[in-house]
Amino acid sequence: MSSAIADVAARARVSKATASRALSGNGYVAEATRLRVIAAAEEIGYVASSNAASLVTGQTKNIGVVMPFINRWFFGEVLDGIEQALLDRGYDMTLYNLHAGSPDRQRVFDFFLARKRFDGIILIGVEPTEAERQALTRLAIPLVGIGFPTDGIPTLAMDDRGAARRATEHLISLGHHRIVHIGGDGADESPFSVAALRGAGYREAMAAAGLESESRIETTVMSLPGGYDAGANILSSAHRRPTAVFASCDEIAIGAMIAARRLGLRVPGDLSVIGIDGHEYAEMFSLTTIEQRPRQQGSDAATALLDAVAGNPAQAAVVDVPARLIVRTSTAPLAPTRAVPGVAERAPAEEQTA
Amino acid sequence: MSSAIADVAARARVSKATASRALSGNGYVAEATRLRVIAAAEEIGYVASSNAASLVTGQTKNIGVVMPFINRWFFGEVLDGIEQALLDRGYDMTLYNLHAGSPDRQRVFDFFLARKRFDGIILIGVEPTEAERQALTRLAIPLVGIGFPTDGIPTLAMDDRGAARRATEHLISLGHHRIVHIGGDGADESPFSVAALRGAGYREAMAAAGLESESRIETTVMSLPGGYDAGANILSSAHRRPTAVFASCDEIAIGAMIAARRLGLRVPGDLSVIGIDGHEYAEMFSLTTIEQRPRQQGSDAATALLDAVAGNPAQAAVVDVPARLIVRTSTAPLAPTRAVPGVAERAPAEEQTA
DNA sequence: CTGAAAGCGCTTACAG
DNA sequence: CTGAAAGCGCTTACAG
Numbered sequence: 001m002s003s004a005i006a007d008v009a010a011r012a013r014v015s016k017a018t019a020s021r022a023l024s025g026n027g028y029v030a031e032a033t034r035l036r037v038i039a040a041a042e043e044i045g046y047v048a049s050s051n052a053a054s055l056v057t058g059q060t061k062n063i064g065v066v067m068p069f070i071n072r073w074f075f076g077e078v079l080d081g082i083e084q085a086l087l088d089r090g091y092d093m094t095l096y097n098l099h100a101g102s103p104d105r106q107r108v109f110d111f112f113l114a115r116k117r118f119d120g121i122i123l124i125g126v127e128p129t130e131a132e133r134q135a136l137t138r139l140a141i142p143l144v145g146i147g148f149p150t151d152g153i154p155t156l157a158m159d160d161r162g163a164a165r166r167a168t169e170h171l172i173s174l175g176h177h178r179i180v181h182i183g184g185d186g187a188d189e190s191p192f193s194v195a196a197l198r199g200a201g202y203r204e205a206m207a208a209a210g211l212e213s214e215s216r217i218e219t220t221v222m223s224l225p226g227g228y229d230a231g232a233n234i235l236s237s238a239h240r241r242p243t244a245v246f247a248s249c250d251e252i253a254i255g256a257m258i259a260a261r262r263l264g265l266r267v268p269g270d271l272s273v274i275g276i277d278g279h280e281y282a283e284m285f286s287l288t289t290i291e292q293r294p295r296q297q298g299s300d301a302a303t304a305l306l307d308a309v310a311g312n313p314a315q316a317a318v319v320d321v322p323a324r325l326i327v328r329t330s331t332a333p334l335a336p337t338r339a340v341p342g343v344a345e346r347a348p349a350e351e352q353t354a
Numbered sequence: 355m356s357s358a359i360a361d362v363a364a365r366a367r368v369s370k371a372t373a374s375r376a377l378s379g380n381g382y383v384a385e386a387t388r389l390r391v392i393a394a395a396e397e398i399g400y401v402a403s404s405n406a407a408s409l410v411t412g413q414t415k416n417i418g419v420v421m422p423f424i425n426r427w428f429f430g431e432v433l434d435g436i437e438q439a440l441l442d443r444g445y446d447m448t449l450y451n452l453h454a455g456s457p458d459r460q461r462v463f464d465f466f467l468a469r470k471r472f473d474g475i476i477l478i479g480v481e482p483t484e485a486e487r488q489a490l491t492r493l494a495i496p497l498v499g500i501g502f503p504t505d506g507i508p509t510l511a512m513d514d515r516g517a518a519r520r521a522t523e524h525l526i527s528l529g530h531h532r533i534v535h536i537g538g539d540g541a542d543e544s545p546f547s548v549a550a551l552r553g554a555g556y557r558e559a560m561a562a563a564g565l566e567s568e569s570r571i572e573t574t575v576m577s578l579p580g581g582y583d584a585g586a587n588i589l590s591s592a593h594r595r596p597t598a599v600f601a602s603c604d605e606i607a608i609g610a611m612i613a614a615r616r617l618g619l620r621v622p623g624d625l626s627v628i629g630i631d632g633h634e635y636a637e638m639f640s641l642t643t644i645e646q647r648p649r650q651q652g653s654d655a656a657t658a659l660l661d662a663v664a665g666n667p668a669q670a671a672v673v674d675v676p677a678r679l680i681v682r683t684s685t686a687p688l689a690p691t692r693a694v695p696g697v698a699e700r701a702p703a704e705e706q707t708a
Numbered sequence: 709c710t711g712a713a714a715g716c717g718c719t720t721a722c723a724g
Numbered sequence: 725c726t727g728a729a730a731g732c733g734c735t736t737a738c739a740g
Contacts (some may be wrong), residue, residue, distance in 0.1 A: 004733060015711045020735055027736080028709055045492055047468035052733035056717045060405065062448070070428030070437070080424050083451050087458055092448045092466065094416070097437050104441055112446065114401035116717095138399060169664040225638045255638075261615075284609075285581045358717060369727045374719055381720080406717035409732045470733090686730055 003044045003186065011040035023048065060119050062092040063305065066108065067124040070097050072222065073251065074294045075280055077308060078124055079148060081298025084305040088110045089306055094118070098126060109135045119194065120305040123153065127190050142308035144301045147194060154314040156297050156321050160194050163290045163323050164201025166273045167246050170288070172209045175334035176244035176272060179214065182230045183248040183258060184222040195219070198276065216242070220252060226254020235271070243276065243334055244272040250279035250289055255277050257285060257330060268332035278326065292323045365394035377402065414473050415660060416446040421478040424451050426576065427624045427633055428648045432478055432500060435652025443660055446509065448472070452480060461600065463489045474659040477498065477507065478652075479542050496662035500657045501548060508658065508668040510651050510675050514548050516678050517644045518555025521600050521628045524642070524679060526563045529688035530598035530626060533560065533568065536584045536610060537602040538576040549573070552602045552630065563598060570596070581609025589617050589625070597688055598626040604633035604643055611639060611684060622686035632680065642685040646677045 009019040014033060021027040022037035026056045040046075054060045063086055079095070086093050094117065095110045100285040109132045113121060122143040126137060127148045135154065136143055139169070145155035164181075171179050184195040199217055220230035227247060234256075235241055247253035253275030259272045267273055275282070278291030300321075304314050309325045356611050360600045361372040368387060375381040377400075383391070394400075417440055423429045433449070448471065450462045463486045467475060471577035473498040481502045482490060485658040490497055491506065497537045499509035518535075525533050535556040553571055560569045573583035581601060588610075589595055601607035607629030621627055629636070632645030654675075658668050 005735095006733085017712080018735090019709055021710090024735080030709055033709080045464075045468070045489075047465060047470070048735095049409075049470040049733055050471065051405045051414065052716090053735075054405040055403075055718085055733080056735045058716080070434050071427065073425065076425030076430060079449075080451060083424070083449060084453070087450070087466075088671075090465075092471065094446045094448050095433075096438060096441070097434060099438070110399075111444075112441075116401070116403040116405065117446065126361070135399075173698060187440075200360075224635055228638050246732075258638075281578055284612075285584050333525060359719095360717085370717090371728080372726055375726090378719080384725055402719095403717055406732090407719070408720045409717080409734085412732080483733080491723075 003042060003046045003255045005046070006049065007044060008037060008041045008149045011044065012037040042072045044074070053233060059309075061090055062094060062118050063095065063302070064094050064118040064121040065119065065124065066096045066113075066126055067096060068098050068100060070095075074277060075124060075251070077294035078298035081295035081300075082302045083298075085299040085302035086306075091119075091302075091306065092291055107149060109222055113139065119220060120144070122301050122305055123148070123150075124301075125194070127192060128153075142305055142313065144305040144308070144314070146297055146301050148192065149318050154308075154317055156301050156304075156319045158292045158321050158323050160197035161201035161204070161350055163276055163292075164198035164246070164248075165205045166201075166204035166325060167290055168202045169209075170244060170274060170327070170331065171244040171272060172205065172211070174244075174272060174331060177211055177214055177334075178240065178242045179211070179244045180242040181215075181217045181232055181246045181248070182227060182234070182252050183217050184221045184226075184252070195222075195248060202246055209254060222249050222251060222321075224251045224255040224258075227252030228259045230257070231256030231259030232263070234266060235260055242271070244331070245274070247273065247275045250275035250277040250282050250287060251328075253287055253289070254279070254281055254285050257287070267330050272331040272334075274331050276323075282326075282328070286328040286330055288328045289326055290323050291326050297321050357400045359400070359402065361398060362391060362489060364393045365398065367393040374402075379434035410638065413663075414471055415444055416448060416472050417466055418448050418450065418472040418475040419478065420450045420452060420467075420475065420480055421590050422452050422480060423451075424449075424455060428603070428631060430657075431648035432652035435649035436476060436652075437652075438655045439653040439656035440660075443501070445473075445656075445660065457681055463470050467493065471664045474498070476655050476659055477502070478655075479548070481546060482507075496659055496667065498662070498668070500651055500655050502546065503672050508662075508671055508673070510655050510658075512646045512675050512677050514551035515555035515558070517630055517646075518552035518600070518602075519559040520555075521630060521644055522556045522559035523563075524628060524681075524685065525598040525600060525626060526559065526565070526686060528598070528626060531565055531568055531688075532596045533565070533598045533600060534588055534596040535571045535600045535602070536581060536588070536606050537571050537573045538606070539573045549576075551604060556600055557682075576603050576605060578590045578605045578609040578612075578626040581606030582613045583609070585610030585613030586617070589614055589619060596625070598685070599628070601627065601629045604631040604636050604641060607641055607643070607684075608633070608635055608639050611641070611669060621684055623689060626685040626688075628685050630677075636680070637682070640682040640684055642682045643680055645680050691693050 005016050009016045019037050022029045022034045061165045067075050082091050099107050122144050124146045143153045145153045147157050149155045183199045186193045186195045220226040253273050257267050265271050272306050275289040282289050360375050363370045373391050376388045377382045421429050452459050476498050478500040497507045499507045501511050537553045540547050540549045555676045572584045574580040576693050599610050609625050611627050619625050621673050629643040636643050670703050
């Protein structure tokens with residue numbers, strides 16, 4: 001059923017070699033011949049088998065992408081940006097999701113990535129172990145990272161520490177002292193994790209303002225419910241309740257805002273909240289945040305990788321991606337404390353199946 | 355650098371044929387030989403080139419996935435489920451995102467999917483045109499769909515119409531009459547779209563209860579901000595304000611709940627809200643919903659596809675996936691109307707860049 | 709400008 | 725149980 005180049009050649013009355021040249025555009029072919037071959041190919045819906053072509057050209061036109069989550073906003077945006085950029089250049093994208101703590105992780109590096117399917121690989125938010133880094137290097141193909149600088153892998157990353165510092169300074173400049181940082185879990189896994197770097201930036205800013213004694217970091221899952229739980233936890237007792245929260249990402253920030261409101265706290269009247277990301281929901285919640293553009297990062301990473309595949313490797317080991325403070329109405333100058341009416345927490349969900 | 359099977363064979367002092375048999379497990383190999391070959395392969399980190407193997411076996415060990423969004427919860431979950439199931443079986447997943455209205459769409463069907471890279475293809479939430487359906491059929495490989503039944507493509511789908519009916523009936527059974535449906539846009543594109551089917555189910559339930567004169571459908575983007583905007587729109591005027599909302603998906607439902615609260619309406623006191631999906635945020639918002647399990651659907655679709663690749667095609671044209679009503683506290687019996695204090699809408703976001 | 713031939717790296721009948 | 729040979733579907737020097 002599926003047609004081969006021999007069919008096209010027969011139909012156009014040329015050799016396979018000429019058919020190949022006409023279709024690929026490589027090498028001389030008389031215009032008339034070229035047109036005839038192309039017409040023949042179209043008639044039978046011929047498209048070259050990429051496996052066969054890869055074998056001889058050594059180019060797979062396929063990029064591998066490795067990330068720890070698919071269904072988080074940041075990663076989805078990055079993925080979208082990569083896919084679009086690759087598609088524009090005729091490349092496929094093969095996706096590996098490294099579930100935390102899954103034994104599949106080793107198979108991805110030692111088997112899936114090793115079967116010579118890719119012209120290059122993009123790692124997103126993944127810190128390879130030394131063994132993994134060696135496995136990657138052995139592949140002898142270009143690599144690009146996003147968000148987790150690693151030796152020998154050119155990486156695009158936000159200045160996480162600097163962004164955290166700026167976010168904290170924004171709160172300090174509004175007069176806040178009692179500023180809690182809700183960070184993502186994972187800070188303990190690696191000192192270069194996003195969570196760790198943002199925590200460090202927070203501590204730096206607090207220390208620089210003479211507020212180290214006020215420093216307090218809560219960690220939680222990097223999601224809306226994670227932020228909600230952490231927020232409820234931090235805010236439910238009136239004792240030393242913070243007047244401001246710096247959340248490690250916008251999902252946490254929004255979750256914390258919702259928790260605050262359920263507790264009868266006004267944002268920003270009783271609590272200022274700032275996040276990081278520029279999440280698609282940030283505007284709806286009028287969230288002050290430090291915006292980065294993950295979709296653009298994905299697109300840039302794909303472009304850099306394809307350049308490297310074409311023989312123009314990236315110059316810089318780490319490229320700082322732009323980040324800008326967007327001030328909305330979730331942050332405001334510190335106001336005199338007011339008594340918060342005792343609004344009940346949310347009722348426990350009564351689940352029942354029908 | 356990258357090693358070939360000839361290197362393994364030389365190292366183990368056997369022929370390439372024997373090396374291949376030892377590594378693949380196909381055909382007889384003396385145990386001692388097998389061990390020697392495997393050891394040799396491990397020493398040099400050899401993994402067979404899948405392009406070369408595909409060429410002779412005809413199996414690519416690669417599945418193509420086509421979907422219209424990456425960064426929406428439902429699609430992310432499905433993708434996660436597919437990826438995991440494929441990985442378990444040694445398969446790769448190549449992802450195509452069909453951006454609405456993008457000219458890339460035709461290229462995906464006519465070029466990317468046609469280059470003989472896949473053993474099978476999964477379509478998620480995509481209704482192929484007749485030309486696309488033919489292009490797919492010409493590939494002569496197994497196909498599986500999720501969520502958009504199409505001639506000749508076995509599909510997993512929720513009974514969207516039935517689910518919408520049940521959701522609406524739930525509100526009616528609580529005494530609500532003035533029930534607005536906030537649907538996804540896209541109902542006009544196809545009568546088989548999720549949006550159209552859920553709208554139809556709503557209308558059926560309303561009609562069956564003698565409430566067709568109360569029927570009202572607003573459409574919006576299937577996202578939290580989309581639901582927020584639609585909710586604000588519907589609820590801001592006290593004139594004939596609905597007492598209940600059936601949202602086409604949980605994101606819309608949650609957005610509408612947030613809009614309601616900002617307008618000073620209590621949920622469920624002043625407004626009951628029900629959604630569809632079982633979104634990861636549903637519990638946090640205590641949202642009543644009809645739950646489906648997209649991750650499971652992805653996993654099931656991948657399994658069905660791989661079965662078909664192995665020669666056991668699916669029996670049924672359409673498989674109904676389970677859906678169950680989860681009653682939480684966002685829905686309650688109709689209460690006597692109360693005057694809603696005039697709470698201001700959210701302040702316009704004042705953006706400013708630093 | 710075109711064709712015959714070699715070869716990419718595998719796997720698989722076919723002999724032995 | 726093992727090896728020599730053919731062949732998967734392409735592309736690319738190499739002649740002409």
